[in-house]
Amino acid sequence: MTQTSGSVLDGTAETGSGIILSAQNLRKSYGSREALKGLTFSLAAGRVLGFLGPNGAGKTTSIRILTTILAPTSGRFVVDGISSDQPAKIRRRIGVLPEGLGFPRQQTGSAYLTFFGQLYGSSAAQARTTSAELLEVVGLQNRGGSAIGSYSHGMRQRLGIARALVNDPAVVFLDEPTLGLDPRGQRELLQLIQRIARDHDKGVVLCSHLLAEIEGVCDDVVIMNAGQVVAKGTVEEVIGRSDGNGRTLVRVHVPAESVPVARAALQALPGSGHTVADGDSTGWLTVEFDPATIASSTAEHRAKNGVLEALLTADVPVLSFDGGAGRLQDVFLQLTAEAIQ
Amino acid sequence: MSSRSGVWRLIMRAELREMWAGGRVLNFLAVFGVLLSITAYVLATNNDLNLLPLKQTVVVALTSTITFGLFIGLVMAAESVSGERERATLEPLLLTPSSHRQIVLGKFVAAMSPWPAALVIAVPYVVVLSHKDPVLGVGLWWGAVTGTVLSVIFVGFGLVVSIWSDSSRVSLFICLLTYAATLIPAQLPTEFLNSPAGQVVSALDPLEAAGQLLTRAVAEGRGLSEVWPSLAAPLVTMVAVLVVLFVVAAPRLQLTVEKG
Numbered sequence: 001m002t003q004t005s006g007s008v009l010d011g012t013a014e015t016g017s018g019i020i021l022s023a024q025n026l027r028k029s030y031g032s033r034e035a036l037k038g039l040t041f042s043l044a045a046g047r048v049l050g051f052l053g054p055n056g057a058g059k060t061t062s063i064r065i066l067t068t069i070l071a072p073t074s075g076r077f078v079v080d081g082i083s084s085d086q087p088a089k090i091r092r093r094i095g096v097l098p099e100g101l102g103f104p105r106q107q108t109g110s111a112y113l114t115f116f117g118q119l120y121g122s123s124a125a126q127a128r129t130t131s132a133e134l135l136e137v138v139g140l141q142n143r144g145g146s147a148i149g150s151y152s153h154g155m156r157q158r159l160g161i162a163r164a165l166v167n168d169p170a171v172v173f174l175d176e177p178t179l180g181l182d183p184r185g186q187r188e189l190l191q192l193i194q195r196i197a198r199d200h201d202k203g204v205v206l207c208s209h210l211l212a213e214i215e216g217v218c219d220d221v222v223i224m225n226a227g228q229v230v231a232k233g234t235v236e237e238v239i240g241r242s243d244g245n246g247r248t249l250v251r252v253h254v255p256a257e258s259v260p261v262a263r264a265a266l267q268a269l270p271g272s273g274h275t276v277a278d279g280d281s282t283g284w285l286t287v288e289f290d291p292a293t294i295a296s297s298t299a300e301h302r303a304k305n306g307v308l309e310a311l312l313t314a315d316v317p318v319l320s321f322d323g324g325a326g327r328l329q330d331v332f333l334q335l336t337a338e339a340i341q
Numbered sequence: 342m343s344s345r346s347g348v349w350r351l352i353m354r355a356e357l358r359e360m361w362a363g364g365r366v367l368n369f370l371a372v373f374g375v376l377l378s379i380t381a382y383v384l385a386t387n388n389d390l391n392l393l394p395l396k397q398t399v400v401v402a403l404t405s406t407i408t409f410g411l412f413i414g415l416v417m418a419a420e421s422v423s424g425e426r427e428r429a430t431l432e433p434l435l436l437t438p439s440s441h442r443q444i445v446l447g448k449f450v451a452a453m454s455p456w457p458a459a460l461v462i463a464v465p466y467v468v469v470l471s472h473k474d475p476v477l478g479v480g481l482w483w484g485a486v487t488g489t490v491l492s493v494i495f496v497g498f499g500l501v502v503s504i505w506s507d508s509s510r511v512s513l514f515i516c517l518l519t520y521a522a523t524l525i526p527a528q529l530p531t532e533f534l535n536s537p538a539g540q541v542v543s544a545l546d547p548l549e550a551a552g553q554l555l556t557r558a559v560a561e562g563r564g565l566s567e568v569w570p571s572l573a574a575p576l577v578t579m580v581a582v583l584v585v586l587f588v589v590a591a592p593r594l595q596l597t598v599e600k601g
Contacts, residue, residue, distance in 0.1 A: 067436060069432065069436070069595075069596050088438050089438075091438045092438050096432075096433075101433065102425075102429035102430040103430065104358075104359055104430065106359065106362050106363055107355075107358070115351065115355055116437065118347075119348060119351060119434075119438075119439055120437060120438065
């Protein structure tokens with residue numbers, strides 16, 4: 001298992017260090033089938049944690065346990081200092097956007113949020129005020145009076161997020177929030193999720209199949225396979241250990257006819273802590289750094305900049321430069337290979 | 342702050358809005374109005390031809406009202422939880438701090454609402470059919486009592502089935518099958534119903550027992566002391582259904598129905 005230090009801790013911290021969600025060895029069995037085999041992690045306030053895994057990996061079971069919908073067979077978790085043996089209290093401190101959430105079509109967005117605000121104990125007036133504020137946060141202030149049946153899919157997802165925030169939760173769980181959205185809708189929703197974590201200092205747990213989405217938005221990541229955690233850490237840490245050897249790769253796309261010049265320029269880079277793979281007919285070259293030469297993040301950034309600088313100095317057109325981003329997919333496929341096979 | 346006991350009212354209001362503003366109950370009541378008009382016309386004609394006594398026409402009109410009112414409530418209850426599971430609107434409710442008993446209570450009261458509406462629609466028909474005979478007051482009183490008791494039974498049963506069904510198709514099938522089964526004794530030959538076995542069947546079937554109660558109290562003009570045995574079976578059934586609903590089923594309300 002790839003396990004790294006960082007903000008995703010070992011789950012032992014319950015308070016302090018800004019930890020607002022910690023799970024320790026959560027297990028869930030259905031008869032003889034073990035759906036979850038020991039989930040342990042922590043999440044700090046203001047951070048977004050990505051939950052990854054192929055279908056059947058145990059993501060939804062984990063989320064349903066953490067949101068008190070399912071009881072774990074063993075293990076425990078703590079939300080904002082409240083232990084898992086007090087589910088009603090935990091429900092007051094969490095907000096959830098379940099996958100494929102349905103809505104009452106006749107109700108207006110504003111009335112929907114007001115209704116849930118009242119279910120959480122607010123007076124009608126308080127709930128209406130909160131509803132108006134949240135509609136503004138999610139950009140639906142002009143559609144609050146319209147029936148939900150007239151909303152687009154993206155607007156419903158935004159309304160679902162607003163509902164998840166109606167009780168001012170410490171932790172927000174979002175299960176596939178961008179499913180079925182167009183690219184613009186996805187980007188806007190992801191920006192909203194980042195704002196919720198950063199500006200409102202909430203912990204966000206984001207379940208998604210879109211790896212680029214996790215990579216772009218999340219601070220930390222937990223990868224699950226067959227009911228157990230196979231990797232966890234900050235996104236950079238998990239990506240950095242994609243092949244298990246701690247190698248860091250940079251991929252560069254140049255015109256096919258420029259490959260020989262590009263390869264020569266990269267091989268001439270000062271230092272011996274890197275190797276250049278042969279460029280292929282499509283124009284992609286791979287530069288691999290020795291872990292010893294990029295021990296610090298500053299050294300790693302300098303080394304990557306050196307690659308780009310060498311190509312530009314050699315007057316090679318750079319069509320694409322991949323300095324690490326986009327490789328979570330490689331990690332994911334590698335770590336979940338058994339399930340995919 | 343809304344009190345803990347106020348949660349069921351919030352749920353009830355939301356359910357009522359969905360049922361009534363959504364048009365489901367109104368559609369059923371429109372059909373009921375048409376059927377009752379046809380029934381009333383046939384009854385009035387038979388009464389004019391001296392084929393049916395006046396008091397019996399009132400009993401038949403009330404029985405028809407109760408039978409259809411129960412049907413609407415049963416259908417609403419049968420899909421109130423399983424339908425929410427299908428529409429994926431149950432999970433947000435279960436994620437709130439509301440107790441499951443409060444959620445079920447709100448849905449129960451809302452699903453009871455079609456019955457008084459059906460009774461109100463039936464009042465003008467009963468008034469016309471009774472020719473302002475004193476039987477009118479007695480009939481409306483006993484009709485309201487028996488209809489309310491039976492509504493509690495059928496709505497409660499529908500909710501129990503709905504809580505334990507993972508699709509509204511399953512819950513509706515079970516409920517409608519049960520509803521049809523309760524109508525069967527009324528179709529059995531009088532000879533059988535007068536036999537000891539028939540009397541057991543009648544006593545066990547709350548719908549049949551209520552029909553007998555209305556006949557004795559309204560058509561035959563018997564007093565409370567003579568009709569209460571007919572009320573015993575529906576009352577016992579009502580208490581049993583309420584216990585199963587609020588003590589057994591409601592606390593076990595879950596997002597999915599666990600099988601095996």
